[in-house]
Amino acid sequence: MQGQALKDSSMEPYFRLIRPCHWTKNLLLLVPLFFSGQMDIDSLVLVLYGIICFCIASSLGYIVNDWIDKSRDINHPMKRERPLASGNISAKEAFILWGSLFFLLLFMLFSFAVPGLFIFYISLYIILTISYSIYFKNIILLDIFVISFGYVIRVLAGGAITDIEVSRWLFMSIFFISMIISIAKRRSELILLKGDASNHRENLMRYKIEDLSRMLWILAGVSLVVYAIYCIEKRNNLIYSIIPATYGIMRFCILAERGKTADPVRLFFKDIQHIVAVIIFLVFLGIKIYG
Secondary structure, eight states, X not given: OHHHHHHHXXXXXXXXXXXXXXXXXXXXXXXXXXXXXXXXXXXXXXXXXXXXXXXXXXXXXXXXXXXXXXXXXXXXXXXXXXXXXXXXXXXXXXXXXXXXXXXXXHHHHHTTTOOHHHHHHHHHHHHHHHHXXXXXXXXXXXXXXXXXXXXXXXXXXXXXXXXXXXXXXXXXXXXXXXXHHHHXXXXXXXXXXXXXXXXXXXXXXXSOHHHHHHHHHHHHHHHHHHHHHHHHHHTSSGGGGHHHHHHHHHHHHHXXXXXXXXXXXXXXXXXXXXXXXXXXXXXXHHHHHHO
């Protein structure tokens, strides 16, 4: 028992390095299938396979990001506990893990007949995340756009693997909501780090909290208008889902104003009001689309 406990604890830094808690973002691949009203077992299996591939791909990006940022993460009150920054995992061990995951992803992509367009999107996602870690994260505003594109690519990949065309209005809704999440993350980082922001990332000091707040609320309004247009286009009473959607987005923006969105993924699972709004939103859509 003691040996098993030691083994389990020695694996814990590796699990934290690949960030399985952030794999929930890859559920965005389900969006095109869910909204299409064509969900069946075969399509669902395809999407789940795609989600697993994106979980591996996103972990590849997280490893690269943590390796590049390890010296700066030491100055961050939360990120200093990351395996590479804390020294729990060496650069060599991280490289071996990255290589193992990369070859596993290649095996999954080419041992199963996934569409070429899906392979294109997942390749684009990997290139984008690595480019972000190396370069784009240091450029003001562009860093927010690149993060948002990462969310959008997941949705497009979900459409590609099931051969479902993503509506232009749905595409724009996801993009604007992704921008809200990215801006909220930057705003909360500024509040959390205060005067030490430049020690963690130079471009953080180029942002002003007031500017980020304005962008946050403007994009919140735009995303809701775009989603409302999408609902009207569908013509099956989806428009009433705008009520829980509005509540959820406004709740998120309020929490962002209070500096509580540094880790949006954890927030989605901790804030009760947000969880309830999301559940009501999804249940309503499920009834209207599949009822």
